[in-house]
Amino acid sequence: MKKKLQSLIQETFKKLNITLPEVVIELPKEESFGDLATPVAMPLSKILKRPPRKIAEEIINSFEEKDIFENIEIAGPGFINFTFSKSYLYSEIKNLIKDSTGFLRNNIGKGERVHIEFVSANPTGPLHLGHGRGAAVGAALSNLLEAGGYKVEREYYINDAGKQVKLLGLSVFARYKNLLDIDYPVPDDGYKGDYIGDIAQAIVRENGKRYSDAAFEDVADFFTDFSYKLMLKTVAQDLKAFGIIFDMWQSERELYENNDVKKAIDDLKIHGYIYEKDGAVWFRATDFEDDKDRVIIKQDGEYTYFTSDIAYHRKKIEKKFDELIDIWGADHHGYIPRIQAVIQALGYPKESLKVLLVQMVTLLRGGKPVQMSKRAGEFVTLKEVLDEVGADTTKFIFLTRRPDSHLEFDLEVAKAQSAENPVFYVQYANARINSIFAHAKEQGIRIEKLEEADFSLLSAPEELRIIKKLLSYPMVFEGAVIAHEPHRITFYLQELAGMFHPYYHKYKVVTDDVNLTAARLALCEAIRIVLRDGFEILGLSAPERM
RNA sequence: GCGCCUGUAGCUCAGUUGGAUAGAGCAACUGCCUUCUAAGCAGUGGGUCAGGGGUUCGAAUCCCUUCAGGCGCGCCA
Numbered sequence: 001m002k003k004k005l006q007s008l009i010q011e012t013f014k015k016l017n018i019t020l021p022e023v024v025i026e027l028p029k030e031e032s033f034g035d036l037a038t039p040v041a042m043p044l045s046k047i048l049k050r051p052p053r054k055i056a057e058e059i060i061n062s063f064e065e066k067d068i069f070e071n072i073e074i075a076g077p078g079f080i081n082f083t084f085s086k087s088y089l090y091s092e093i094k095n096l097i098k099d100s101t102g103f104l105r106n107n108i109g110k111g112e113r114v115h116i117e118f119v120s121a122n123p124t125g126p127l128h129l130g131h132g133r134g135a136a137v138g139a140a141l142s143n144l145l146e147a148g149g150y151k152v153e154r155e156y157y158i159n160d161a162g163k164q165v166k167l168l169g170l171s172v173f174a175r176y177k178n179l180l181d182i183d184y185p186v187p188d189d190g191y192k193g194d195y196i197g198d199i200a201q202a203i204v205r206e207n208g209k210r211y212s213d214a215a216f217e218d219v220a221d222f223f224t225d226f227s228y229k230l231m232l233k234t235v236a237q238d239l240k241a242f243g244i245i246f247d248m249w250q251s252e253r254e255l256y257e258n259n260d261v262k263k264a265i266d267d268l269k270i271h272g273y274i275y276e277k278d279g280a281v282w283f284r285a286t287d288f289e290d291d292k293d294r295v296i297i298k299q300d301g302e303y304t305y306f307t308s309d310i311a312y313h314r315k316k317i318e319k320k321f322d323e324l325i326d327i328w329g330a331d332h333h334g335y336i337p338r339i340q341a342v343i344q345a346l347g348y349p350k351e352s353l354k355v356l357l358v359q360m361v362t363l364l365r366g367g368k369p370v371q372m373s374k375r376a377g378e379f380v381t382l383k384e385v386l387d388e389v390g391a392d393t394t395k396f397i398f399l400t401r402r403p404d405s406h407l408e409f410d411l412e413v414a415k416a417q418s419a420e421n422p423v424f425y426v427q428y429a430n431a432r433i434n435s436i437f438a439h440a441k442e443q444g445i446r447i448e449k450l451e452e453a454d455f456s457l458l459s460a461p462e463e464l465r466i467i468k469k470l471l472s473y474p475m476v477f478e479g480a481v482i483a484h485e486p487h488r489i490t491f492y493l494q495e496l497a498g499m500f501h502p503y504y505h506k507y508k509v510v511t512d513d514v515n516l517t518a519a520r521l522a523l524c525e526a527i528r529i530v531l532r533d534g535f536e537i538l539g540l541s542a543p544e545r546m
Numbered sequence: 547g548c549g550c551c552u553g554u555a556g557c558u559c560a561g562u563u564g565g566a567u568a569g570a571g572c573a574a575c576u577g578c579c580u581u582c583u584a585a586g587c588a589g590u591g592g593g594u595c596a597g598g599g600g601u602u603c604g605a606a607u608c609c610c611u612u613c614a615g616g617c618g619c620g621c622c623a
Contacts (some may be wrong), residue, residue: 026565030567039564046603076565077603079566122623162622164622280621292619292620299621314604330550330551331618333549333617334617335618337549359552360616367557400559400560401560402559405551413557417571420585421585423571425586425587428586433582439582440582483563488560489568490560494571501587504582504583504586504587505578506588508581525614
């Protein structure tokens with residue numbers, strides 16, 4: 001619909017000898033402004049030094065294919081509003097049903113490869129709701145880009161090296177001793193949640209008292225590895241319960257074992273960005289836009305988290321993806337200049353990596369903040385929220401907001417709303433359509449080859465509104481892909497459901513009139529196709545009945 | 547102190563990258579189930595787009611500034 005209009009306008013420009021880099025086409029916010037509109041005459045008025053309405057008139061006058069429009073008019077300061085003819089709308093909706101993927105999906109990515117890293121929580125504790133937000137956004141963005149013709153790789157970066165996992169091992173070790181009634185101090189800065197006890201118990205189950213007399217130094221590797229691996233398993237399970245899948249799990253340890261870290265440091269050294277000071281090795285981040293230089297090898301000879309991250313991003317960038325996206329919690333935003341300095345130090349433009357920040361989630365229960373203390377191990381996990389609220393609702397709440405908006409997640413509201421929750425409203429539209437089809441089938445009505453129905457029977461204003469809404473999906477989709485904003489799909493689905501429900505209430509689809517029934521079933525089929533496409537992108541289930 | 551994010555209806559949030567008279571859901575109130583599912587429908591009220599300047603044909607959107615909230619500013623990850 002948009003493409004057609006765009007090319008028509010461009011043809012006209014050619015005839016009038018006008019050049020404009022891009023023809024902007026938009027969906028007017030009010031129906032009286034037509035189906036599509038363009039403001040092109042307004043910027044042109046500056047160039048051509050003529051009033052915009054005059055220019056708009058010239059454009060319209062030299063239009064070739066006027067028969068697909070019912071009306072073209074100039075409005076406001078110089079908008080050109082287009083209203084399509086019904087016959088054009090009918091032929092388009094027919095195409096939608098005949099070849100849904102061809103019609104809905106716009107190949108914007110053209111096979112370009114995109115790498116998206118998200119969640120990447122340390123395997124030192126269960127996922128919380130903030131991770132859940134990153135997961136929902138990352139997965140939906142991945143699906144969206146994939147649907148938009150990109151080749152997407154979803155990756156989880158596992159911080160299985162370094163101090164934190166070791167501290168996890170020590171925390172579990174202390175709890176293990178305690179379980180065997182042996183006095184052992186729990187480290188002050190150690191991990192304290194119930195899950196530490198669970199891991200310790202698993203060790204008791206499998207190994208009994210084998211390590212009861214051991215010193216931590218001697219069994220550190222065993223406790224550390226056992227603990228983080230079990231934790232990682234839990235993380236993966238929780239993500240699975242949330243419906244999130246990854247193509248790759250990149251281990252930090254592997255970067256050390258495969259010498260990627262060493263290679264990365266050497267690389268930076270060659271480029272002259274490494275120096276020694278105070279017994280430590282530094283990366284000269286201030287050569288770029290960071291405000292401090294950063295330590296990569298500490299006085300004690302240990303690497304920092306940043307060091308392996310340099311190696312990780314170097315590895316990613318050398319795989320020559322067309323686009324690299326990291327999704328981080330907003331509390332890590334101070335880390336961006338540092339990592340972009342690395343990208344540039346390695347000789348790539350800093351735009352090679354896009355960091356999408358996902359803002360904090362405040363967890364409430366009945367308007368009151370839920371006290372969370374990671375130190376004391378008191379926090380609500382993603383799993384608990386999923387059990388209480390449900391995966392679809394949780395996802396929907398995340399996906400009806402821009403990632404950079406601070407989010408208040410009230411457990412009571414999310415649950416109490418469950419009867420009138422927006423996600424059910426949208427899913428219910430799909431379930432209703434299914435039951436219409438079931439009913440039609442029972443009545444012995446043919447529900448195949450709906451594209452052969454007589455679409456011109458869909459002449460009620462509500463039907464035309466729905467058809468136009470359906471035909472605008474590719475535009476919304478395209479906008480969402482380009483902007484990397486899955487939430488646009490969420491809002492669109494709510495609007496579409498918001499048209500279907502009143503229609504359902506006012507009109508009967510299955511009637512004695514065979515031809516009308518076929519036409520309306522076809523319309524329902526088109527709605528169902530679009531709803532399901534949206535569900536798939538957002539990662540929501542599409543229940544047959546509710 | 548410096549940096550990043552946010553501020554839109556009572557509440558939670560959209561606002562198509564600068565377009566036309568600023569929208570939706572929830573909450574509140576009034577009606578609607580003998581019908582293809584009432585997780586639904588019809589109707590009513592609700593705004594200094596945080597404040598102030600600026601940029602232009604045109605600003606919730608861009609720039610400056612003030613205020614408020616959140617988050618960062620480690621040889622932690």
